[in-house]
Amino acid sequence: MDDRDVAKYWDENAPDWIKGVQAGYDVYRDYVNNPAFFGMLPDIAGLRVLDVGCGEGQSTRRAADLGATVVGIDISKEMIEAARRHERDRPRSIEYHTVSGNDMSMFADESFDAAISAMAMMDMADYAGCVREIIRVLKGGGFFQFSILHPCTTTPVRRLLRDKQGRITAIAVSNYFGLQPTLPEQEIEEWFFSSAPPEVKAAARPFRVPRFYRTLGEYFNTLAEAGFVIERLCEPYASEEAAKKCPAVADTRIAPYFLIFRGKKPASD
Numbered sequence: 001m002d003d004r005d006v007a008k009y010w011d012e013n014a015p016d017w018i019k020g021v022q023a024g025y026d027v028y029r030d031y032v033n034n035p036a037f038f039g040m041l042p043d044i045a046g047l048r049v050l051d052v053g054c055g056e057g058q059s060t061r062r063a064a065d066l067g068a069t070v071v072g073i074d075i076s077k078e079m080i081e082a083a084r085r086h087e088r089d090r091p092r093s094i095e096y097h098t099v100s101g102n103d104m105s106m107f108a109d110e111s112f113d114a115a116i117s118a119m120a121m122m123d124m125a126d127y128a129g130c131v132r133e134i135i136r137v138l139k140g141g142g143f144f145q146f147s148i149l150h151p152c153t154t155t156p157v158r159r160l161l162r163d164k165q166g167r168i169t170a171i172a173v174s175n176y177f178g179l180q181p182t183l184p185e186q187e188i189e190e191w192f193f194s195s196a197p198p199e200v201k202a203a204a205r206p207f208r209v210p211r212f213y214r215t216l217g218e219y220f221n222t223l224a225e226a227g228f229v230i231e232r233l234c235e236p237y238a239s240e241e242a243a244k245k246c247p248a249v250a251d252t253r254i255a256p257y258f259l260i261f262r263g264k265k266p267a268s269d
């Protein structure tokens with residue numbers, strides 16, 4: 001599976017993905033990830049920020065609204081076209097490009113103050129290549145903050161255990177280290193927003209997402225080997241209030257679903 005295949009899957013996912021995100025069906029984003037991600041983001045007002053794997057640009061726009069000059073990149077041209085439509089409707093001086101995070105030769109070394117990425121680094125075929133490119137384009141002292149599915153609970157074999165009422169009570173995981181062969185159905189995950197109304201789910205084509213299983217150690221060590229100093233890790237979960245308001249996200253309180261890293265490129269002497 002290479003970048004070309006990944007782009008094809010995300011181009012196909014784009015129409016329903018965009019509609020679902022805009023309709024608010026991505027409740028984990030709205031109630032768990034966004035509050036944690038933007039809550040721990042340093043002040044970016046006045047900074048030049050790169051959004052890697054920006055999709056249709058929700059986080060890109062939010063970063064621009066926080067006062068940054070933002071450039072969004074994504075490998076899917078359908079996602080980038082949707083992001084550009086938003087920019088035409090309500091300009092925020094955001095620039096978008098259809099390129100892969102592992103080949104950003106269009107950007108000079110040390111041309112960004114910060115980089116962000118929301119739930120995309122786990123979807124990249126060449127994570128290490130992307131990390132090397134991101135540190136290259138960052139200025140010394142700049143940071144990279146990104147969220148991913150938590151690698152310890154997003155494993156090739158994974159079962160949700162439920163009580164009699166159907167509530168999720170535990171997650172069983174296996175083949176974390178990838179020591180057993182990964183089956184074809186584990187390489188392309190099919191899913192749809194679980195909180196979408198039944199009629200929307202019935203009419204939608206499930207997303208087909210190429211999965212690249214990596215251990216926590218691989219995520220961390222790749223950042224360290226590229227030269228990042230890890231500043232902060234966050235395993236977000238729904239607050240009691242959020243879980244009451246949106247019971248669908250209460251399961252994030254039993255085990256970590258997501259992980260946010262922030263690393264800093266050391267300042268050059």
Ligand SMILES: C[S@@+](CC[C@H](N)C(=O)[O-])C[C@H]1O[C@@H](n2cnc3c(N)ncnc32)[C@H](O)[C@@H]1O
Nearest residue numbers: 010053054055074075076100101118120123124
């Ligand atoms: C789960 S979506 C997240 C999109 C967006 N950040 C958001 O929060 O809605 C993952 C995105 O990663 C993009 N992607 C996958 N591999 C990529 C790569 N090598 N370079 C840039 N983007 C990539 C996909 O096209 C897709 O838009």
